[in-house]
Amino acid sequence: MSAAAPPRRLVGTVRHGDRALQTVTLGSVVLILAMLVVLLGDVALGGARTLTWEFLTAAPRDGMTAGGVFPAIFGTVALTLLMTLAAVPAGVATAIYLTEFASTESRLARLIRVSVSNLAGVPSIVFGLFGLGFFIATVGKAIDGVAFGGQPTYGKPCLLWSSLTLAILTLPVVVVATEEAILAVPRELRDGSLALGATRMQTILRVVLPEAMGGILTGTILAVSRGAGEVAPILFTGVAYYLPYLPSHLNDPFMSLGYHVYVLATQSPDVDRTKPLLYGTALVLLILTFLLNLAAIWIRSRTRRHSRAAA
Amino acid sequence: MRARDLCVRYGQKVAIKDVDIDVHTNQVLALIGPSGCGKSTFLRSLNRMNDTVPGVSVTGHVDLDGEPIYGPNVDPVLVRRRVGMVFQRSNPFPKSIFENVAYGLRIAGMRERDVIAERVERALRHAALWDEVKDRLPESGLGLSGGQQQRLCIARALAVEPEVLLMDEPASALDPIATAKIEDLVADLRGELTIVIVTHNMQQAARVSQRTGFFYMGRLVEVGETSQVFTRPRERETEDYITGRFG
Numbered sequence: 174m175s176a177a178a179p180p181r182r183l184v185g186t187v188r189h190g191d192r193a194l195q196t197v198t199l200g201s202v203v204l205i206l207a208m209l210v211v212l213l214g215d216v217a218l219g220g221a222r223t224l225t226w227e228f229l230t231a232a233p234r235d236g237m238t239a240g241g242v243f244p245a246i247f248g249t250v251a252l253t254l255l256m257t258l259a260a261v262p263a264g265v266a267t268a269i270y271l272t273e274f275a276s277t278e279s280r281l282a283r284l285i286r287v288s289v290s291n292l293a294g295v296p297s298i299v300f301g302l303f304g305l306g307f308f309i310a311t312v313g314k315a316i317d318g319v320a321f322g323g324q325p326t327y328g329k330p331c332l333l334w335s336s337l338t339l340a341i342l343t344l345p346v347v348v349v350a351t352e353e354a355i356l357a358v359p360r361e362l363r364d365g366s367l368a369l370g371a372t373r374m375q376t377i378l379r380v381v382l383p384e385a386m387g388g389i390l391t392g393t394i395l396a397v398s399r400g401a402g403e404v405a406p407i408l409f410t411g412v413a414y415y416l417p418y419l420p421s422h423l424n425d426p427f428m429s430l431g432y433h434v435y436v437l438a439t440q441s442p443d444v445d446r447t448k449p450l451l452y453g454t455a456l457v458l459l460i461l462t463f464l465l466n467l468a469a470i471w472i473r474s475r476t477r478r479h480s481r482a483a484a
Numbered sequence: 485m486r487a488r489d490l491c492v493r494y495g496q497k498v499a500i501k502d503v504d505i506d507v508h509t510n511q512v513l514a515l516i517g518p519s520g521c522g523k524s525t526f527l528r529s530l531n532r533m534n535d536t537v538p539g540v541s542v543t544g545h546v547d548l549d550g551e552p553i554y555g556p557n558v559d560p561v562l563v564r565r566r567v568g569m570v571f572q573r574s575n576p577f578p579k580s581i582f583e584n585v586a587y588g589l590r591i592a593g594m595r596e597r598d599v600i601a602e603r604v605e606r607a608l609r610h611a612a613l614w615d616e617v618k619d620r621l622p623e624s625g626l627g628l629s630g631g632q633q634q635r636l637c638i639a640r641a642l643a644v645e646p647e648v649l650l651m652d653e654p655a656s657a658l659d660p661i662a663t664a665k666i667e668d669l670v671a672d673l674r675g676e677l678t679i680v681i682v683t684h685n686m687q688q689a690a691r692v693s694q695r696t697g698f699f700y701m702g703r704l705v706e707v708g709e710t711s712q713v714f715t716r717p718r719e720r721e722t723e724d725y726i727t728g729r730f731g
Binding site for chain 1: 576
């Protein structure tokens with residue numbers, strides 16, 4: 174039996190599915206955009222009036238019902254910088270090892286890759302507990318025992334341990350982004366360098382890394398901006414409810430914007446009076462994150478232009 | 485340079501087998517043959533670039549000035565400083581024209597700025613590129629035309645003053661005018677430097693080389709004076725190839 178011949182007609186349509194698919198996909202786009210607009214609009218409208226110079230530069234007053242969020246901004250920036258300082262060198266080094274030295278089939282490389290992707294899947298509260306158990310209760314306590322005669326100096330929640338905990342959280346993203354950026358460097362460039370008698374290290378430092386730098390920075394900044402707003406990892410490891418002073422040492426506790434939002438929302442004696450502050454804090458956190466993302470976009474567009482010139 | 489019993493394998497697959505060839509000093513040796521015949525693989529085994537490809541194993545001997553380049557304790561990096569290479573696709577670094585040419589000198593540890601500047605100029609003149617780029621040395625090498633980029637890569641290789649220059653189809657991605665410039669350049673370098681050039685283009689081989697080797701299916705079928713190989717080939721396979729019956 175032969176298959177039925179297709180109908181020999183031109184009028185009408187058989188593309189009902191196309192229309193439906195377009196409607197459904199467009200619908201999700203609209204839904205997502207609407208949520209984003211509502212979220213950003215609400216925070217921006219609610220926070221705009223609070224966002225004064227005093228709010229940005231003063232400390233909270235009157236049981237957090239007045240004043241500003243400067244200590245929280247300071248703490249978030251310090252935390253983010255320290256985290257970057259810890260995560261980026263380790264992440265970039267790991268990625269260089271994976272791409273340049275480990276052979277693709279090697280067991281070690283596969284083990285590292287699996288570990289990195291599993292690390293990325295660990296819930297952030299678990300990182301917080303890990304930081305408490307490992308950094309504070311183990312490493313910090315050991316340091317105190319050896320260097321401070323058992324006096325709790327590093328064996329307590331503080332800026333250092335929070336930064337390191339966050340660094341572990343952001344590490345997988347840094348590794349993966351760096352790996353991708355390095356792998357995108359054309360083989361011809363490496364060959365060109367090696368053929369001129371460059372060592373592997375010279376090739377990596379002078380050709381591969383400069384070429385991959387745009388991608389590495391973009392990925393890293395995105396990872397860092399994600400980490401900057403995290404609350405769970407710092408909850409047990411160093412963030413403070415309220416501090417009358419700014420942290421000045423690595424072993425000082427600190428305030429952070431993310432946690433401050435939580436505190437204002439749940440711990441306030443007078444919800445109506447803290448509401449504007451809450452909006453303002455959320456807005457500041459969003460702006461900080463957006464600034465980081467903008468930097469990433471700017472770097473990416475610069476690198477694109479650069480590599481287009483290469484084509 | 486001299487190769488004896490040279491075999492290269494990719495994993496289990498034999499890419500070239502028992503190649504014996506003498507590369508005469510300060511002459512141009514052209515290697516011709518159909519795609520996949522092993523001529524590029526052979527070329528890359530002369531400066532140990534095959535070492536950078538996972539799964540490649542090389543057996544046999546290659547001598548440079550009587551020294552085995554696959555000998556024990558030989559550092560491939562040092563081999564490559566004496567045996568330069570130009571690739572099929574021009575691959576200037578995303579650096580300035582000046583820094584592209586200075587790269588090999590800097591990685592070899594040269595610091596004196598005036599010496600570097602002098603060597604860069606000499607290499608660019610040697611590569612017949614100086615007049616075109618002398619006013620734009622700080623500009624990116626990627627802003628040059630395809631043919632200029634390839635001559636920049638040649639200048640880069642010449643700057644470190646190698647004894648041997650390997651060229652892997654250096655003009656195959658270029659238009660006829662740019663190709664002619666590269667060929668003129670190779671002809672000019674003849675007599676100053678040992679050159680091994682892989683090419684698909686038999687006219688090119690005939691124009692630029694003193695000796696020609698024909699590779700087929702991983703074997704060196706024959707090698708001899710270019711005029712002899714093209715007019716009176718000893719082997720039937722060579723004749724079939726150069727008269728266009730296959731390949």
